[in-house]
Amino acid sequence: MARDTSTPERRRLARTIVTLTLATVGVGLVASSALFTDSTTIGSNSFTNGTVSISTDPATTAFTASNLAPGDSVYGTVKVTNGGTLPMRYAITSTATNADSKALASQLQMTVKSGVGTCDAAGFSAGSTLYNAGVLGGLASATNIVGDPATGAQSGDRALSAGTNETLCFRVTLPTSTPNTYQAATTTATLTFAAEQTTNNP
Numbered sequence: 001m002a003r004d005t006s007t008p009e010r011r012r013l014a015r016t017i018v019t020l021t022l023a024t025v026g027v028g029l030v031a032s033s034a035l036f037t038d039s040t041t042i043g044s045n046s047f048t049n050g051t052v053s054i055s056t057d058p059a060t061t062a063f064t065a066s067n068l069a070p071g072d073s074v075y076g077t078v079k080v081t082n083g084g085t086l087p088m089r090y091a092i093t094s095t096a097t098n099a100d101s102k103a104l105a106s107q108l109q110m111t112v113k114s115g116v117g118t119c120d121a122a123g124f125s126a127g128s129t130l131y132n133a134g135v136l137g138g139l140a141s142a143t144n145i146v147g148d149p150a151t152g153a154q155s156g157d158r159a160l161s162a163g164t165n166e167t168l169c170f171r172v173t174l175p176t177s178t179p180n181t182y183q184a185a186t187t188t189a190t191l192t193f194a195a196e197q198t199t200n201n202p
Contacts, residue, residue, distance in 0.1 A: 050084065050085040050086040050197070050199070051084035051085050051086060052082075052084045052086055052088050052195055052196065052197050053082070053083040053084035053195075054080065054081070054082060054083070054084075054088065054090055054193055054194075054195035055080075055081045055083055056078050056079065056080055056081070056193055057078070057079040057081070058078070062076040062077070062078050062170060062191065063075065063076025063170065063172070065172065068174045069174070070174055070175060070176045070177070070178045071173075071174065071175070071176045072173070072174050073121065073171055073172065073173040073174075074171070074172050075119045075120050075121070075124070075169065075170065075171050076119065076169075076170045076172075077119045077167055077168065077169055077170070078167070078168050078170065078191070079165055079166070079167045079168075080158070080160065080165060080166055080167075080168065080193060081160075081164075081165040082160040082161065082162055082163065082164055082165065082195070083163070084162055085162050086162055086197045086198075086199055087159065087160070087161050087162055087197070087198045087199060088159070088160055088162075088195045088196060088197055088198060089147070089153065089157040089158060089159045089160070089195070089196060089198050090146075090147065090157065090158050090160065090193055090194060090195040090196075091144065091146055091147030091148050091149040091154065091156070091157055091158070091193075091194050092112075092144075092145040092146040092147065092191055092192065092193055092194075093143060093144055093145060093149060093191070093192045093194070094110075094143050094145045094189055094190065094191050094192070095143070095189070095190050095192075096187050096188065096189045096190070097187065097188050098185075098186075098187050099186065099188075100184075100185060100186055102181070102182055102185035102186075103185075103187075104182060104185035104186060104187040105187045105189065107174065107175065107178050107182055107185075108172055108173070108174060108187070109133075109172070109173045109174075109175055110131065110132075110133065110145070110170065110171070110172050110173075111124075111129065111131065111132045111170075111171045111173075112129070112130045112131040112132075112145060112146055112168055112169070112170055112171075113126075113127040113128060113129050113130060113168065113169045113171075114127055114128050114130055114158075114166060114167075114168055114169075115127040115128050116167075116169040119167075119169035119170075123169075124169065124171055127169065130146050130156065130158075130168070131145050131146055131156075133145075144156075145191070146158060146168075149192075149194035151196065151201070152201065152202065153198075153201075153202060159198060
């Protein structure tokens with residue numbers, strides 16, 4: 001067995017070195033958990049929905065007719081405006097009431113055109129025909145006049161970009177074939193313009 005020839009001072013020095021070495025390891029462990037961090041924020045994130053807004057001019061009565069005789073026609077214009085911020089498409093439906101039970105709506109004929117310069121007998125030959133159903137029978141229940149108000153793109157729907165408008169010309173005719181039983185008959189029709197967004201709505 002070897003003898004320890006080191007002096008007490010050397011042994012103390014050796015122990016001191018070991019102690020310092022352990023202390024150094026300890027300091028390293030503590031220092032590794034100290035991380036520099038920082039953060040920043042972005043505020044005022046604003047979200048605004050678009051709008052779909054349809055209006056007509058006139059807003060109530062497009063045209064009226066009294067004392068009609070077989071063969072007469074009446075004309076009326078409706079300006080349709082997209083006042084919203086989104087592109088839209090619209091459809092028109094019509095319903096009619098016949099308080100006298102004579103069902104005049106079943107005899108009247110309606111034609112709707114776009115792009116007509118003057119909405120009268122002289123100008124009606126121009127433009128594009130959107131609706132020409134002849135006899136309007138069935139108006140007591142909803143009838144699609146232009147397009148279809150069902151959700152999604154339908155045949156005949158009219159498209160309008162945001163902030164644009166178009167003018168439609170309506171002609172209603174009492175045909176010469178109207179029988180004598182319809183004298184003094186009266187009907188009232190209501191046109192409904194229904195719009196929906198086209199964005200994300202194929």
